[in-house]
Amino acid sequence: MKSVRKPSNQELRTRKDLLTAASRLMKQGRKPTMDEVAQEAMVSRPTAYRYFRSVDALLGEAPVDAAVVDPTQLFANNASDDPEARLLEAEASMHKTVFENEAHLRVMLANSIGRDLSDDSVPARQNRRMPLIEAALAPARDRFTDGDYEKLCAALALIFGTEAMIVFRDVLRVDETTAREVKSWAVRALVRAALR
């Protein structure tokens, strides 16, 4: 049993400074050096390595500024219970933040994909899209069978995230408006299929 020491205020501050410094530098769309992040955070390089075991780990935890909207907040003033309408709204919000933070998200995604499978130096990827999808579907949850609900959620996850943006940009090479249209169309098609 490993005893977990409570981090001191100083440690928490240093850690936070490193993360925000990394965020600031990543907004330029370039993968910053550990030295650059350390300098930006006014900290020495060894100290940076004391808090994060690699640049990738640090960059992987650096927060995206325009974080995904809080689901409860997004649907607070939207009285509709229609899953289609709610999903389209969620998708619009997600689409906006993904395309606005393309450079930052590219760096993070590249780091999380490229790791060796047995490499725990980069923290497990967190899933911001499922809470959003589930919140959008919540009012109509009982209109789906369990099986359909699971499949719908998973299929929507393919469409909502950064990976879809990569496909549109790098593989399909279409503009953002087209991407938006395709995603809306697909969301509608999927939710209708799940509703029978």
Next chain:
Amino acid sequence: MKSVRKPSNQELRTRKDLLTAASRLMKQGRKPTMDEVAQEAMVSRPTAYRYFRSVDALLGEAPVDAAVVDPTQLFANNASDDPEARLLEAEASMHKTVFENEAHLRVMLANSIGRDLSDDSVPARQNRRMPLIEAALAPARDRFTDGDYEKLCAALALIFGTEAMIVFRDVLRVDETTAREVKSWAVRALVRAALR
């Protein structure tokens, strides 16, 4: 106008040796060093850099062994004109090669995503999935409006490729069988929606 010299046989051989050496090493799921690739190809490191401007460029061009099936070959003995049946077959084939070459494809995808937008050191990503999708839809092409056809193709591209595998594995953390079921379900839903 830059004059283009025809590469000598020796040059073609060296280039090919480097690529196949990279492929061999990448099958281990590890991103090999330029030194390792050079040694495996029995070539010095500077020579490797004479043919590829970076490890990423070399790795990005290294062929995936089980390349995507040739569309014409896949549908040769399948007399069905039903777009749904053909798409499901294409998806099955794509799914197999993607999941069998997961490690290799992860390296390639990470390299192509992470590059700076103005960086041409990594060759532009090639699109192997659209020919497959279009071949699957070809017999029924006139059953779709132009708009629906475009949207269907783009939406299917989100489901067919390596990126979807990443979502299933890293974000959803589901097994391959589940991934397969979700993809089949989504393909059916989308093609039916496009058919009205």
Next chain:
DNA sequence: ATTGACATGAGACATGTGTCTCATTTTTCT
């Protein structure tokens, strides 16, 4: 066979990563 063109190899260099040691500061506790 000899020459000239060209592919290659040996090795050095500048930079980034990640780790280490040791000295110095800063915090914390008494």
Next chain:
DNA sequence: AGAAAAATGAGACACATGTCTCATGTCAAT
């Protein structure tokens, strides 16, 4: 305030990337 504990900084290290220079090999044509 003074001592113990802990965080930090300075600087070195081994290794990978990517770029040089220069010497050597190899091929083709006369």
